[in-house]
Amino acid sequence: MKKNQLRSQNWFGKSGKDGFIYRAWMKNQGIPSDFFEGKPVIGICNTWSELTPCNAHFRDLAEAVKKGVLEAGGFPVEFPVMSLGETLIKPTAMLYRNLASMDVEESIRANPIDGVVLLCGCDKTTPSLVMGACSVDLPTLVISGGPMMKGKWKGKDIGTSDVWRFAEAYKLGELSQEEFVEAEACMARTQGHCAVMGTASTMATMVEALGLSLPNNAAIPAADARRKVISQLSGRRIVGMVQENLTLSRILTREAFENAIKVNAAIGGSTNFVIHLLAIAGRIGVDLSIDDFDRLSQDIPLLANLQPSGEHFMEDLYYAGGLPAVMKQMLEHLHKDTITVNGKTVAENVTQSEIYNSDIISSLENPFKPNSGIAVVKGNLAPNGAVIKPSAATPALMKHRGKAVVFENIEDYHAKIDDPDLDIDENSVMVLKNVGPKGYPGMAEVGNMSLPKKLLEKGIKDMVRISDGRMSGTGFGTVVLHVSPEAAAGGNIALVQNGDWIELDVDNRSLTLEVSEEELENRRNNWVAPNLNINRGYVSLYINHVEQAHLGADMSFLKGKSGSEVARDSH
Structure with a gap:
């Protein structure tokens, strides 16, 4: 489109039958003729x-x-x-x-x-x-x-991030169903x-x-x-x-x-x-x-x-x-x-902007927190990268080594997480598979898994959690997300087993599964890709063409601008 040469005139600027059709039906909305003249x-x-x-x-x-x-x-x-x-x-x-x-x-x-x-x-x-x-x-x-x-409840300001806190309190019996429902209306007011x-x-x-x-x-x-x-x-x-x-x-x-x-x-x-x-x-x-x-x-x-x-x-x-x-x-x-x-x-x-409350917006010289942004960690568990948000994580867990507690999918997580016999403690690393772009499908916001009730009762508020999915932007915790390649695409996260040692070292940008390459190859040979049994419609198109998280999870055929500027004339 050249300067001052309006694209719309390829429709409304036409004479004859085509121009008549383009303009006439628009005029049934009460639009004057001069609106179509440039x-x-x-x-x-x-x-x-x-x-x-x-x-x-x-x-x-x-x-x-x-x-x-x-x-x-x-x-x-x-x-x-x-x-x-x-x-x-x-x-x-x-x-x-x-x-x-x-x-x-x-x-x-x-x-x-x-x-x-x-x-x-x-x-x-x-x-x-x-x-x-x-x-x-x-x-x-x-x-x-x-x-x-911002919401107002019991004299406090609340927002969406409080949903996760309310959910934990409800699980522990610290919040009644009536209070839970009351908070809903107070938050989204x-x-x-x-x-x-x-x-x-x-x-x-x-x-x-x-x-x-x-x-x-x-x-x-x-x-x-x-x-x-x-x-x-x-x-x-x-x-x-x-x-x-x-x-x-x-x-x-x-x-x-x-x-x-x-x-x-x-x-x-x-x-x-x-x-x-x-x-x-x-x-x-x-x-x-x-x-x-x-x-x-x-x-x-x-x-x-x-x-x-x-x-x-x-x-x-x-x-x-x-x-x-x-x-x-x-x-x-x-x-x-x-x-x-x-x-x-x-x-x-x-340049003319001012800070009116330094408790909310701080200066570069005296920031609210030194750590911010997105940290990208890589290693044999995430060869193409995974992400973590340091500002919302627990500093003591930013370097952590623990045994994996594995959930094969979100249904497996829901079935096991509050089982009193689940072999898990605060040093464990929770691993959720098959919630990535292909695996869910759509890469759901389930990465910030709620902690087991038995650990919440001990006062544990955070653990290292790893998945190929996403988490809500309102969530928080030491959560490693977007592991790429995902489990459903055969990434190494698919091969993690209960009891495997995993080390997260955010300062050194590493995420390591402490399993030999030989053992991983043996596991890979026995791995069977999940069958989602989706063979039609948009979801099938998505699964077949979606790219991995480190590329933006767009469909491969949508990248780049189209060369077609003006629609084909159908009249």
């Missing part, structure tokens, strides 16, 4: 759904975007795409991330759209929409739905996604750090009127982006990805950030590897005191200065001149 057509890609509670307020945000588009001389058109609600979809929303991205890509490509605004909030809606838009590469701007206001730095908020900070949203997008609470204001301003700005031909590929440079990795370290973002950013890089054509996350995070301390790595909530981050204030503190580590959607550089966007 106004930039702005697609508003909406993941509103009542089955996605985090995004249930998006109709209001879409109306705010439309106001802004109209004010700037554009022609707004709202369209739906598959919405992925983290709390309800089975077996896991991650299974459908790639499918939703295909929906987004083809919806944009097939329609007369010059630029697009992506409305996304719940965990997978953000990466899926960005991935799909990258494959078309039009001017694109992201609006997040915003976090919930407003619209929006999780109130902590879980995956949804991590994705919101990711798009802001990448330069895909207006400043302060990440932290404005969903219930705050300023969320509608930033949506209206975004509607104005996307029209300018179309006029400037400011496409995704001009913003999503290698430097932008490096900025996002460093910012994720400073805010203690979710481990899911790794798998989603790798997938986005693969779509836009930027060479990014799992090792980049470790290398680029190492010198970045934790600046944001937010749950689950700290104490506070996303709402508090906004009042304390928002993500721009965090980025200003670490500006010396960032690529300052990378361009963002508002046409300004990263430095221009953040």
